Amino acid sequence: MSARSEPVLRAPQSRTKTSPVSASGPFEFTLALGDDALVAAQRLAEWTSRAPEMEEDVALSNIALDQLGAARLLLTYAGELEGAGRDEDALAYLRDDREFRNCLLVELPNGDFAVTMAKLFFLAAYQLPLYTALAGCGDEQLAAIGGKARKESAYHLDHAALWVRRLGDGTGESHRRMQAAVDGTWPYVHELFAADPAAPVDPATLRADFDATVTTVLAEATLTRPESGWAPAGGRDGVHTEHLSYLLAEMQVLHRAHPGARW
Amino acid sequence: MYGNDFAAVDAPDGGLLGQVEAAEAALRAAAARGRGGAVAAGADPESYFADVINADQKIEPRDWMPEAYRRTLIRQIAQHAHSEIVGMQPEGNWISRAPSLKRKAILLAKVQDEAGHGLYLYAAAETLGVSRDELVDLLLSGRQKYSSIFNYPTLTWADVGVVGWLVDGAAIVNQVPLCRCSYGPYARAMIRVCKEESFHQRQGYEILHTLAHGTPAQKAMAQDAVDRWWYPSLAMFGPPDGDSTHSAQSMAWKIKRFSNDELRQRFVDMCVQQAETLGLTLPDPGLRWNPERQAYDFTQPDYDELMRVISGDGPCNRQRMAHRRRAHAEGAWVREAAAAYAAKRARHEERVAA
Ligand SMILES: [Fe+2]
Numbered sequence: 001m002s003a004r005s006e007p008v009l010r011a012p013q014s015r016t017k018t019s020p021v022s023a024s025g026p027f028e029f030t031l032a033l034g035d036d037a038l039v040a041a042q043r044l045a046e047w048t049s050r051a052p053e054m055e056e057d058v059a060l061s062n063i064a065l066d067q068l069g070a071a072r073l074l075l076t077y078a079g080e081l082e083g084a085g086r087d088e089d090a091l092a093y094l095r096d097d098r099e100f101r102n103c104l105l106v107e108l109p110n111g112d113f114a115v116t117m118a119k120l121f122f123l124a125a126y127q128l129p130l131y132t133a134l135a136g137c138g139d140e141q142l143a144a145i146g147g148k149a150r151k152e153s154a155y156h157l158d159h160a161a162l163w164v165r166r167l168g169d170g171t172g173e174s175h176r177r178m179q180a181a182v183d184g185t186w187p188y189v190h191e192l193f194a195a196d197p198a199a200p201v202d203p204a205t206l207r208a209d210f211d212a213t214v215t216t217v218l219a220e221a222t223l224t225r226p227e228s229g230w231a232p233a234g235g236r237d238g239v240h241t242e243h244l245s246y247l248l249a250e251m252q253v254l255h256r257a258h259p260g261a262r263w
Numbered sequence: 264m265y266g267n268d269f270a271a272v273d274a275p276d277g278g279l280l281g282q283v284e285a286a287e288a289a290l291r292a293a294a295a296r297g298r299g300g301a302v303a304a305g306a307d308p309e310s311y312f313a314d315v316i317n318a319d320q321k322i323e324p325r326d327w328m329p330e331a332y333r334r335t336l337i338r339q340i341a342q343h344a345h346s347e348i349v350g351m352q353p354e355g356n357w358i359s360r361a362p363s364l365k366r367k368a369i370l371l372a373k374v375q376d377e378a379g380h381g382l383y384l385y386a387a388a389e390t391l392g393v394s395r396d397e398l399v400d401l402l403l404s405g406r407q408k409y410s411s412i413f414n415y416p417t418l419t420w421a422d423v424g425v426v427g428w429l430v431d432g433a434a435i436v437n438q439v440p441l442c443r444c445s446y447g448p449y450a451r452a453m454i455r456v457c458k459e460e461s462f463h464q465r466q467g468y469e470i471l472h473t474l475a476h477g478t479p480a481q482k483a484m485a486q487d488a489v490d491r492w493w494y495p496s497l498a499m500f501g502p503p504d505g506d507s508t509h510s511a512q513s514m515a516w517k518i519k520r521f522s523n524d525e526l527r528q529r530f531v532d533m534c535v536q537q538a539e540t541l542g543l544t545l546p547d548p549g550l551r552w553n554p555e556r557q558a559y560d561f562t563q564p565d566y567d568e569l570m571r572v573i574s575g576d577g578p579c580n581r582q583r584m585a586h587r588r589r590a591h592a593e594g595a596w597v598r599e600a601a602a603a604y605a606a607k608r609a610r611h612e613e614r615v616a617a
């Protein structure tokens with residue numbers, strides 16, 4: 001598709017703030033990336049024992065484990081940056097949905113396998129340049145996390161891109177489903193690149209890389225890049241879809257039922 | 264196999280990992296010895312087969328084997344593979360709600376291991392001339408079974424601990440002797456699987472240890488799970504020896520090496536000590552050391568219940584099968600797309616090469 005028809009970058013449509021730039025201190029930034037990875041892991045793990053092939057069950061668990069591993073490093077570090085004594089579990093289990101800073105893309109329901117692959121493809125095409133940039137940033141801890149996570153993201157991107165091509169250029173039914181999945185999830189990618197010049201890595205700088213990857217793979221997959229101008233946002237400000245609260249209710253239920261217990 | 268609690272089929276770590284390693288060493292030694300000595304290569308296939316078995320060598324896929332040996336192995340390996348795949352469901356039931364991120368990661372990796380075990384075992388069965396697709400069909404149509412233990416529900420987080428400690432523990436007790444099974448590919452798969460199962464068992468034990476030393480509510484949760492899983496775990500070893508079909512032939516072929524009751528006893532003896540260390544009580548008032556037998560006396564599980572569960576009327580049989588069938592049916596369009604894409608690529612490459 002045309003690399004010229006660059007989608008217009010939108011400011012987050014936050015209902016709580018008028019500023020287009022979310023809070024960009026290292027804590028908020030690290031927390032947002034940790035929340036992206038955690039919520040992505042939670043969704044991917046829902047596929048366990050349900051994947052279309054046994055090999056794919058293993059692959060999806062692998063990717064979920066990578067996301068969970070990155071989430072744990074990021075949330076632990078966010079807790080240190082905050083300096084209020086919150087560890088990874090306090091951050092994961094004891095915040096409500098309005099305090100989560102993940103993008104909306106990761107919290108969307110899994111849908112069919114095509115929707116899951118569209119979500120993973122867009123997420124990995126964003127996380128790969130993000131972690132790569134992070135690996136070279138001035139914060140040593142973030143650089144170490146980025147260095148580890150970018151290798152994993154490269155695999156996630158390969159895996160998702162392979163499925164996007166297989167489904168896009170597979171059968172009539174798979175093509176229809178894959179195109180519908182791309183159309184349905186595409187609006188949620190814009191939020192990922194909202195400018196935040198003060199952050200350790202400004203997400204706006206990652207957009208060109210993302211667009212190049214997406215354009216190539218969608219073309220190989222015989223899929224069309226949507227032109228929708230709708231750009232839902234708000235995740236970075238804690239204004240989520242209706243889905244996140246349910247996801248967290250399930251994730252947090254046991255931990256919250258036993259306050260102070262060790263596991 | 265996971266257990267012997269299948270439909271009428273024959274058949275943690277108390278030094279079990281050491282036995283796995285010994286079996287692995289024996290396998291290597293046997294391979295190094297080759298078959299030259301005890302086994303006459305020129306003999307007719309039937310006596311060659313018998314000689315290989317007698318010499319504790321391995322039968323390999325290219326070797327002649329009696330049709331009944333092949334059928335027995337296919338059924339046993341397939342049912343073991345099905346057990347790994349269906350077993351992902353009760354364990355996977357707690358991934359989304361695991362109470363800490365560390366426990367979530369360990370559990371997710373464990374359930375992933377089970378999928379891996381299923382894959383190696385289907386591959387081992389395929390060496391006997393049957394395809395994975397055929398075996399999956401046999402499972403989905405109910406003509407082959409999986410271990411009945413997975414027809415029980417995992418109701419609390421403590422069940423994840425108990426499944427690791429008791430169910431993986433019983434699976435290891437069953438599987439360690441299979442590391443010396445006469446069929447090479449199965450023996451080798453079992454060595455790999457047993458090593459991972461012993462991690463699972465240790466992780467389960469560790470979950471229970473934490474709960475048993477936690478808040479009163481956590482301790483009660485752990486005891487409740489032990490109370491519910493103890494007898495079904497004992498039933499994993501299958502019916503008592505007197506009622507077990509297939510066993511004698513499997514023993515002669517060195518597929519099976521110990522009887523159901525011998526393995527069950529070994530499991531009980533291993534668990535008593537571990538339960539004490541955990542500070543949890545095994546729900547058996549009849550459990551006591553018998554100095555004459557040098558083993559614990561214990562109450563047998565309810566074998567009528569085992570038969571009901573095997574015949575399809577356990578708490579979760581319908582749910583487990585519906586889950587498997589739904590995943591398979593919902594994945595059909597994806598598998599078709601992958602095949603269509605691969606065919607297009609192959610045609611494309613032919614054109615490029617031409
Ligand atoms: Fe297993």
Ligand SMILES: [Fe+2]
Nearest residue numbers: 377431460463
């Ligand atoms: Fe296991």
